[in-house]
Amino acid sequence: MDRRTETENDNLDWLNPDLLIEFIDQLRASGYKIDISKYIAAQDLILILIGRGENLDSPESLRSLLAPIFCTSPTEQAEFQYHFDNWVKYIGQSRFTTIGEKDGLQAKKPIKSRSVLVILSLIFIGFTGTYIFSIPKPLTPPPPIPETKPKTKATCQPESQSTKPKKPKPLQPKPTLPQTPIVKGPLICIDKIDISINWSLGLVFFFTPFAVFWIGKLSWFLLARRLFLQRYGMTEQPELHHISIAGVEQDLFPPAIFIQTARNLRRRIPIPCDRLDVEKTIEKSLSRWGWFTPIYRSYQVIPEYLFLVNRNSFQDHQAQFVEEMIDRLKQDKVLITSYFFDDDPLICFPSDGQGTPMRLDEIVSKYSQYYLVVVSDAGKFFSPISGELESWVSQLILWKDHAVLTPKPQSNWGDQEDELEVEQEFILLPATPEGLRDLSQRLSGKVYNPPISQDNGLDFSPLPEMLRLRPRRWLERNSPEPEKVVMMLDLLAEYLGKDGFYWFCACAVFPELQWNITLYLGDVLKTEEGKSLLESCSLMNLTRLPWFRYGYIPDWLRVYLIEALTQEQDQSIRIALRNLLDRVNQTSEGGLTLSIATKPLKNQSDKFFSQLTQIFSGRVSENSPLQDYLFLDFMTKPSPLALRVPEKFGGLVSKSQKSGSEKGKINRRRFLEMLGLGIAGFVSVIAGKRAFETRTLQLTKGCETFQFDVLTVNKQGQIISRRPGQAKSFVEQLGNNVTLEMVEIPGNSFTMGSPLGEKSCYDSEQPQRVVNVSAFLMSKFTVTQAQYQQVMGKNPSYFKGEKRPVEQVSWDDAVEFCKRLSQKSGGKYRLPTEAEWEYACRAGTTTPFYFGETITSDLANYNGNYTYASEPKGKYRQETTDVGSFPPNAFGLYDMRGNVWEWCQDTWHENYEGAPTDATAWITEKEDSSRVLRGGS
């Protein structure tokens, strides 16, 4: 029950006559020929359908029923679907939403989105900024100055005596250790983490220039932007928006003349036909004694006229002027068909823009019953080379009545006009309302009063020869020599008169020549005497100028013309234009339609990068033909050629939808831009990497700082200082509550090997050299038996004890351990290289031991019976001790000296001759190559 009423309501909703009438009004506004009877027919139809119990649930069911009522041509029929869709949508909307609000929002949108963009990028920058600077400072404060990699600074004293030099594996360490444990080198680098840190930082650096650039540009834009119209050359067609401006129609012509003209032209004319006029025939026959004498009837028909208008270009003002006159006559019900041709009527184009071009012979046969009126300069009838009549003229005179309307003022007519008039029997008249009136009188057979040349001082001057002979030269993109231009402008000022020249200049202010704007300016702008330009100058004179024929003023000329204006004049023109553009509206089909494209935002960066591009490519090549388009642009610095428009304008030119697809295209220029930005990004990555090099090491998981004391001893083995140290470490869980603690070792360079003359140094530790070590992680303790057991599942040690270091491990075992550990943890564990080991052991010290000048058995587990310096003899424990029993070095690493020997990656070499200086493992492939052991007792 409820449902039913609802649907009924719906029905009522959209069948509401007001809605339907609104729809029909829209159609009418779009140019459909609809009169009252169609409104009624549509209503009737709906009533009939309802009366017949048809189901009219939705407007959709009417789609194909309404079209036949309203359409009168195939195009209308095709467009009807679109209008209908709109209407259906509108009905749907009006039921749920209010439409007004939405429109308001849309107008604001472009501005809003831009500021949103700025805010977003600010947020982005802020975020990345904090990200960069929140990276923790270098780990251990004291250790070697975190210098950049390539620099070599620290010269360190090797500590190597007591350490076993690199020893071939089979050679058991010489020391008298009871245990000859071979202990796993704990050094393990987690490269993976390292890399990921660098990578993300790199990205940040890479994008920083982009972001900064964007923000700069956008905020500059927001601060200083204004909306301008400007003309740009484009090689491809941009997406054009059509904006119509209402209320620019002027009363160009005195109505009185046209009413008279139209009446004359509409006067019916008799045409003969093959039908008998029965009464007259009978009468006549009777009067001839019954001898059959047929009298044929004649028909009164409304005469029809064929206008062929010479039109140089789509914006040809002269043709527009004629068209305006034709339109006036058509409004007055004169039957006129008009065609355009470009200098040569062999091919003519229908004036409504629809339909196919026609050949002259087709036109001759189709319109033979018409009166022919050609609107063209008489000069076009003659060949420019031979001076003979063009061949097509013979086709034109096939029409019984043929007339020529020429834009040339009558006072300048010469031989050519004479020949046309006398020899070819053209009716020759000036192409003015008066000329048209005279034509109508001649054609309708009225007595024709030859025009008294009403020279009101306007139509006098002939077109300057400079312009007449080579009109195209003044239309080129590149300016001729300045002297010539100045000369031409002088002539022009003379030809047009002061006010006419002012009008011309005013037309140059708008980026495009538009017939309607020309008229509007002529109407609005005043001469010094306060009359409008339209009244006081001859529009014909203006439209004869080549620029108005072709509808284009090149930019160089516009500059000259705009400069010729006084500031006051310039101001009033711009205000007038802004007022005009303020009348813009989207719906009505006004007299003036502008095709405008928005200048895509990216083009601003184009400007910025065009210089860059030119550096790369020398010159931007524009090989396809340029075409000028009118662009709506945000600009900060107005050029004299741009025209400021009201903001309202911007709202109507909606955002370009096509730009997305165009973005996909990468042309050379774009490629170079990308390249430029890419290089900038790359450079900044390098710079950033340098600046932040030492900070980049960061632990992401389970990272914590631990404190410890660093001891220093003198030669006597007495503790002379105790500094607190700290380092970062993270804990790798090996399972079973067994953990592996890794300490962060910052990268730096150090001097490796023992200096000559240091006590108990081996040849194999010579010569000293500077090695660069990048940051890595190293196990805080030597690998314990618990850890080894957990990873390898066995414990080969001699001295058992969970916390004791594992021994009796071969190099291969050690490598295997690393491999398994890597698999288990996902990190990348390996043995340290010898350089890394030594660097870690020294921890920035240059003394023989990291404790200072010597070592005592309180500081490490070794054979205390031997002394290095002047320290007293110490304990010889003869077994391994729990890891971490002795104080650590400055990096926070324990047991680097003593307790057990530690494996390195490197193969053993006689000395350091030819060893790498970048802390990579020095491995020489030999069959029996042995590996390096370091750090034992």
Place this chain on the structure above:
Amino acid sequence: MKFPFYRGEGIQRKVESQSILPVSIRSQLLKPEYYIADPGLKDACNVALLLGQPLLLTGEPGTGKTQFAYSLAWELGFDLPLKFETKSNSTYRDLFYTYDALKRFQDVQLGNNVATQALDYITYQALGMAILQTRDRHEVAQFLPSDFPDFDKKRSVILIDEIDKAPRDFANDLLNELEQNMYFRIPEFGNVKIECDPELQPIVIITSNSERDLPDAFLRRCIYYHIPFPNGERLRNIIDHRLGMNVSDPFFRSLLGLFEQLRDRQSGLKKKPATAELLSWILVLEKFNIISDGSQRNLDLILSTLSSLIKTTEDREKAEKIVKQWIEEQKQKTTT
């Protein structure tokens, strides 16, 4: 295979009887039962019927404008539509009747007093005939010439063909006649008014080849429909319906493809072949067994059948090129 009937060799052959020449199949095609209307046309027609307004049809030649009137009359169970062929000098009166004054004059001249009744010199035309037929015969007996065929009171479909040929005034005058209840006067009978039965208003279908030459006022009074050229699917439907051919056959489809190619803007043909031409072309192909044979052997024959599709010399060259290319493609397709 050669052209079976005419050789053009200057040799006369003895033929058993004339009847071996085929009966035109095309005329069969024109039967209304084979007509399939465009859905839009169907709706437009119904609107016109509901509102009692004339239906104006435009469209390319050969899209079935005239045919539609026959189909309509047939479906509604009417007699054949009364057709008025517009001439360039038609006047609206010609729609109703013509009066042969000259003949009467002559008869009088010759002293044939036998037939001096004005009635006998009147010939009723489409609309006049239709209006008369809406009345009972006895009501209008006085207006009927002696040889007027017998009829029952009935409604009819009137087809005014190619109205754009007539002078401009014709359409405007016609408006008045169509506007209210139809009637006409015959001045020769002292201006008697012959009205039609309001119940049985004739259904008026008007066709035009171009709507542009018609006055706006006229366009406004009509229900308008432009018959679009049928697209692929509908084209197949039409062929299926009219010729009963297997349209899903791949060879047939590619034939249609060729046809669409010829119609395409790129083909550069001035006069594009229309549906009617397509149908007769297919008939010809069928005659030559090209379709049922379905293959390559006779493909070249297609070239010689083009004359049913292409009507101007200029176009022919272009079309031949396209067809040759198509034949090449077909041959390749079958060999691979």
